[in-house]
Amino acid sequence: MQFYFYFFLFPIIFAYDCEEICNITLSIMENTPIEKLKWNLIDLLYNRTSSPEYLQFSLSNPSDYFEINSTILKFRLKELDREQICPNDECLIQLQIFTQTSFIIIFQMIILDENDWKPLFTQDYIYLNIRENLPMNYPVQLPIADDYDSIKYNIDHYEFINNTDEIERIFQLEKSHDELQLKLIQKLDCELKNNYQLYIIAIDKGGWKSNVL
Ligand SMILES: [Ca+2]
Ligand SMILES: [Ca+2]
Numbered sequence: 001m002q003f004y005f006y007f008f009l010f011p012i013i014f015a016y017d018c019e020e021i022c023n024i025t026l027s028i029m030e031n032t033p034i035e036k037l038k039w040n041l042i043d044l045l046y047n048r049t050s051s052p053e054y055l056q057f058s059l060s061n062p063s064d065y066f067e068i069n070s071t072i073l074k075f076r077l078k079e080l081d082r083e084q085i086c087p088n089d090e091c092l093i094q095l096q097i098f099t100q101t102s103f104i105i106i107f108q109m110i111i112l113d114e115n116d117w118k119p120l121f122t123q124d125y126i127y128l129n130i131r132e133n134l135p136m137n138y139p140v141q142l143p144i145a146d147d148y149d150s151i152k153y154n155i156d157h158y159e160f161i162n163n164t165d166e167i168e169r170i171f172q173l174e175k176s177h178d179e180l181q182l183k184l185i186q187k188l189d190c191e192l193k194n195n196y197q198l199y200i201i202a203i204d205k206g207g208w209k210s211n212v213l
């Protein structure tokens with residue numbers, strides 16, 4: 001009887017992808033504790049280039065948000081507040097990090113939104129003088145509430161908190177992009193009633209309610 005032994009050799013191949021540009025992208029939730037916002041660049045480059053432990057790192061330009069100390073990349077501000085850093089919906093900080101080798105690192109931090117802004121009316125009340133007998137659906141402009149969260153968590157709708165049959169019959173709130181209108185869905189009659197008190201709140205997409213206007 002003959003036994004054949006086969007030996008297979010599996011070559012270990014590392015596919016290093018950091019050639020001219022090395023992209024590192026992290027998605028981080030806003031309000032993440034600052035102690036967690038530091039990374040060892042050697043760890044981030046692990047298996048992406050040969051011998052990352054011999055690299056030296058420096059920022060291509062001074063950054064308001066990050067600093068590098070030896071191999072540690074660290075967030076500099078006291079808190080990670082998406083609304084403070086980004087006025088718009090998309091929030092991304094990008095850095096260029098030089099190494100003494102042929103590639104540069106493009107570091108991107110995407111800041112994810114948390115619903116940490118409650119809608120807020122800057123006024124507590126307004127007086128409106130509205131003429132009687134105005135046409136149906138006549139729009140009256142109202143102030144809007146502020147909610148600086150992204151579109152995912154900003155204002156969803158407005159509502160009356162003293163909603164009665166009478167109010168529902170006469171008034172309707174209509175929100176468009178960044179406007180709020182009070183629509184008169186019935187003609188007002190001064191002799192029938194000469195004033196109405198409406199209490200309005202804004203509610204965001206996470207269910208937070210504003211103060212009362
Ligand atoms: Ca925030
Ligand atoms: Ca909000």
Ligand SMILES: [Ca+2]
Nearest residue numbers: 113114116149
């Ligand atoms: Ca937010």
